[in-house]
Amino acid sequence: MNSRRSAALIAVTLGTLCAVPASAQKPTKPPLAATIDLGFVNTAGNTDVTTLNGAEKVGYTSGPVGVSQHFSVVYGRSAGLTNASDWKAGARLDYVIDDGVGVFALGNFERNTFAGFKWYFEEAAGLAATLVNTGGNLLKAEVGASLNQQRSLTDSTNSFIAARVAATYRRNLTDAAYVQEEASALPNLQQTKDLRINSETSLVAPISNRIAVKMSYAIRFDNLPEPTFKKTDRIFTSGLQIVF
Numbered sequence: 001m002n003s004r005r006s007a008a009l010i011a012v013t014l015g016t017l018c019a020v021p022a023s024a025q026k027p028t029k030p031p032l033a034a035t036i037d038l039g040f041v042n043t044a045g046n047t048d049v050t051t052l053n054g055a056e057k058v059g060y061t062s063g064p065v066g067v068s069q070h071f072s073v074v075y076g077r078s079a080g081l082t083n084a085s086d087w088k089a090g091a092r093l094d095y096v097i098d099d100g101v102g103v104f105a106l107g108n109f110e111r112n113t114f115a116g117f118k119w120y121f122e123e124a125a126g127l128a129a130t131l132v133n134t135g136g137n138l139l140k141a142e143v144g145a146s147l148n149q150q151r152s153l154t155d156s157t158n159s160f161i162a163a164r165v166a167a168t169y170r171r172n173l174t175d176a177a178y179v180q181e182e183a184s185a186l187p188n189l190q191q192t193k194d195l196r197i198n199s200e201t202s203l204v205a206p207i208s209n210r211i212a213v214k215m216s217y218a219i220r221f222d223n224l225p226e227p228t229f230k231k232t233d234r235i236f237t238s239g240l241q242i243v244f
Contacts, residue, residue, distance in 0.1 A: 034058045037072075037214055039239025051076045051084070053237040064102070066094040074235060086112040086235075100130035104142060113153060115233060116226030120150045122186075124164050136172035146186060152226050160194065162186040176206040197221040204241060214241040 037055040055072035069091040076084030090108035097103065105125040111118065126144015133139075146164045151157050166184035173179060180202045188194035199219045206212040215238040225231050 034244040064096040116229040138170040195223040
């Protein structure tokens with residue numbers, strides 16, 4: 001009888017030891033993640049309007065190294081004339097040094113003739129840190145320097161060095177729905193009046209495991225815009241987001 005009890009106790013103990021590590025394991029994020037955003041409106045008859053917004057982002061993480069790239073477009077036509085055409089692309093490299101603190105390097109391109117320039121390049125590098133990551137709240141900040149080059153519609157060029165300060169805050173509303181705010185400031189270190197600020201607020205609400213509704217509102221401020229152009233652009237987009 002004692003030998004049977006001992007064998008049963010050993011079996012229960014081994015089963016418990018085997019089960020604890022399995023239950024204690026936390027789900028890990030996949031190393032490769034991708035999203036696609038799509039929005040489209042077309043009218044005909046009494047009105048002739050076509051608007052298109054699309055974006056894609058792919059990111060890969062391996063240990064302390066993270067690599068990502070993005071592309072987006074906002075395009076609009078009304079009465080046969082193009083009235084919006086904003087194209088963006090970029091890539092970023094992150095390296096975590098210790099407990100959420102690391103370095104980054106990035107390159108961005110933009111073409112937006114309706115803001116007064118044919119093309120704009122930014123190359124930046126600096127320090128990045130995760131300040132908060134608990135209770136459904138995520139706050140990241142970065143500081144660095146950037147090189148900027150821009151060609152206007154008159155083919156004049158402007159190159160300058162700027163500081164770069166940016167932050168991203170994300171609040172999870174449910175396990176899958178969230179609201180996110182991204183903001184960055186680029187003060188020109190060579191001309192104090194030249195300040196550029198970018199802000200984008202996004203709301204994502206899932207309708208299935210892979211598809212969500214996304215709405216975003218972007219504000220772009222340039223204190224020294226091209227002649228005859230306004231300082232502030234505002235863009236509201238909505239559509240579907242597909243997650244891979």
